Amino acid sequence: MTLLDPLWTALLYLAAAVCFILALKGLNSPRTARRGNLVGAFGAVVAVVTVFLSVKMDNVPWIMGAIVVGSGIAAPVARRVRMTQMPQLVALFNGVGGGAAALVALLELAHTEDPWVRLAIVFTLLVGAVSFSGSGVTFAKLQELMTTRPVVFPGLPVAMALALLAGLAAAGAIVGTGSTGLALLLLAVGLVAGVLLVLPVGGADVPIVISLLNAFTGLAVAASGLVLGNVLLVVAGTLVGASGTILTRAMAAAMGRSVAGILFGAFKGGSTAGSTTASDRPVRSSSAEDVAVLLGYAQRVIIVPGYGLAVAQGQHTAAELAEALEERGIRVDFAIHPVAGRMPGHMNVLLAEANVPYESLKEMSEINSEFKTTDVALVVGANDVVNPAAKTTAGSPIYGMPILEVGEARQVVFLKRSMRPGFAGVENDLLYEPQTTLLFGDAKDSLTQVLAAVKGL
Amino acid sequence: MEGISLLTITVLAVFVGFEVVSKVSSTLHTPLMSGANAIHGIILVGSIIVAGQASEPLVLAVALLAVVLATANLVGGFVVTDRMLEMFHGRGPGRGTRAAGARAVDDAAVVPDPAESAVVEASNPAHESGAR
Known part of the structure; x- marks a missing residue:
């Protein structure tokens, strides 16, 4: 049973999309930022209510339960986190969003024969998985669970290239066959690639990588919208992908870095070199x-x-x-x-x-x-x-x-x-x-x- | 929906996304990133659709995991952004001016502002009940 006809559904999704645009717009100025964020949250509520009323649904109690669990975990953590630890929390939330997009794509694979849809699925799987594991590594770096220095090992560029090739091969095969087993393989490749992507990034550059992965998750969500034929996901995901890309460049510019330099700088070597001067020079300490x-x-x-x-x-x-x-x-x-x-x-x-x-x-x-x-x-x-x-x-x-x-x-x-x-x-x-x-x-x-x-x- | 209309919408959304953040001061980079992060939590809608169609237990389990993750992204994202932004206020009314002495600032810092925490309290149940 559905309460909303397709026209109303489309109009409500449009309203939610407008809320998201206004939210980003509001976040441009300190005066309107908080209101902007609330407008975005309102748009999200509209969208979630709309989906329940517009699609024929089974398992509703289970879904409600899962939503309660998700909010029950995230809301208290977000409310209590110390402001100093906020960057890693944002990284974590970004990662789980990418993970969710990848899982949605995985499950949709069984429902389609269309190669174009399969292509969108493959993209979502890969990018979502990269965002998930990459965000996990940024979390570990910021929480100082691991070293904040760039981690480089001799085979890293080769490993990265192999992961890329394996990913492309698996992706091509999935578009051809629609095999779920290969999709799981692609997921694994994506997870490895995410780790390899972030490991060589030095601690000071990690925030920029969070922003980049944020844009990645946006793109994964947009692609999953193409898979499901859902306009709201396409619009919201694309908005985040585009604005996240600009934001990443702006952040990198504020630090005098280029995004490519941050991601691949450590490969070239030399960037890990610190000052060579001895540290036992006299200093003047005082009371x-x-x-x-x-x-x-x-x-x-x-x-x-x-x-x-x-x-x-x-x-x-x-x-x-x-x-x-x-x-x-x-x-x-x-x-x-x-x-x-x-x-x-x-x-x-x-x-x-x-x-x-x-x-x-x-x-x-x-x-x-x-x-x-x-x-x-x-x-x-x-x-x-x-x-x-x-x-x-x-x-x-x-x-x-x-x-x-x-x-x-x-x-x-x-x-x-x-x-x-x-x-x-x-x-x-x-x-x-x-x-x-x-x-x-x-x-x-x-x-x-x-x-x-x-x-x- | 037809492929070409989706493509049109996607391309237009790219330009809106570029425009909407093109001139932001670095002060607001963090909240803006966090807000954008919350918005892609809307993958919850996709997760719900997939879970609503699931007929096998395994598929349902994976879909429900996606729902949990997406909800965490969506709800957590908006709440943490709101927490960041509630810190931003200028020399507005209702706050001690700096000339009023250190004590006023100290008090304001230690005693949580009931109005502000009430807003956070109120915005959350609204989220959750709305999602239900």
């Missing part, structure tokens, strides 16, 4: 009181927050310190590198959570010229994004990435846990410069001590 004096008698301070601040949950203390300094008449801004934290925009989210007004967060292009006239640049738990090696050391993994020019400030203060290099594994020469002072310790503890000392001035 919280000294840092407080530096800050308290400055005219202009720029705070550069990084992932270390987020891990230590020190964003609230940083906001308080900024406020205490402003009360002394000092101008304070936060300089946000596009990839501070673990993802573009991640640091803005963390600082917004700490009630730092949006207006005090300055983007890199906006603030870089101001370091020259800055008395103290306070770098909290950041390293790679201020590392001059990105400009000077060709062959360094971060070479070419635009950086915040903290070296131009009169004084630079680093709050660091240790001399350990940053996420990209490159040593930072700025730490050894004469104008640099280091304060070792957990970012939050150090900030608390500095804050107390500033208040006591």
Whole structure:
């Protein structure tokens, strides 16, 4: 029994598609973003209700149960995840979406004889599987379940080429025969290819790969829409595929990288080479009181927050310190590198959570010229994004990435846990410069001590 | 639907997808990626269709697995995007200005804003009951 005729079904799907477009449009501006996301969620609800009312359905209680299970797992996790771990959660959700698309395609294979539909099935299987396993590896890298450095082994390009050939052969055979056994083989090849694709990517580039895999999943969903003849899946999947591609390029550009360079850079070798300088050079470390004096008698301070601040949950203390300094008449801004934290925009989210007004967060292009006239640049738990090696050391993994020019400030203060290099594994020469002072310790503890000392001035 | 109309729609959707994100500041890259990620969770519709046609237990089991995965993508995606975005607010009304002192900021940070958590609470059951 179906309640909706095809015309109404098509109209409701159209409404859902419009909601998705408005959602992406809304996400373009901080003011409309949240509403945009809710519009998207509304569109999804419309679409799911429509499918129940428009198609002849068996197994409805089972399907309801599966939806309850899926929401029951995902919603609490999404609500409770710490903001620092959000990138890997997005990767995980992206992966399971790709997996779902691949499974749908697998099951549809038995229902079709049309070679064009089989071609769409083959595409969905392969891309969905790549997205699933690739996202799994990005999750492991971001969660630091495995090394964040690029993993390269001598046979990697050969293995990749073999996987590609096996995939093409299996794909061709499936289009010809419609064999489910071969489809399972293709699925396995896709899973292996996904792992091989992401392994050589260095930690700092992982967010860009998440975005790329996000676009992949979108394409897989669009192809599954062609398989099922469902316009909404085609439109939504294509939207995500296209916008995800643009977004991936924009993110890569923000880091001064090319997408191809990120994926295949490690194959060429050399990109894993760090700085060769010995790390036992002298540094000037100092006490919280000294840092407080530096800050308290400055005219202009720029705070550069990084992932270390987020891990230590020190964003609230940083906001308080900024406020205490402003009360002394000092101008304070936060300089946000596009990839501070673990993802573009991640640091803005963390600082917004700490009630730092949006207006005090300055983007890199906006603030870089101001370091020259800055008395103290306070770098909290950041390293790679201020590392001059990105400009000077060709062959360094971060070479070419635009950086915040903290070296131009009169004084630079680093709050660091240790001399350990940053996420990209490159040593930072700025730490050894004469104008640099280091304060070792957990970012939050150090900030608390500095804050107390500033208040006591 | 005819192949050629689907192709037309696909090509147009590509251009809409390009246009809609062409000028986004890097501040919003993460939420935008997360929002797009939630949208492809709509594969749930496909999973439901396949599960609704399943007659063998094995096929049903695989289809239900797809439903669980797709729901996780869809629901989790929208909820995590909303959590990111609830952090974005400018110097709006109802919040202590920075000049009001550190204590106000601290309080606001520690005490969860009841209005905000209520929105999250309310948006979720709506999802789930809507999906049912």
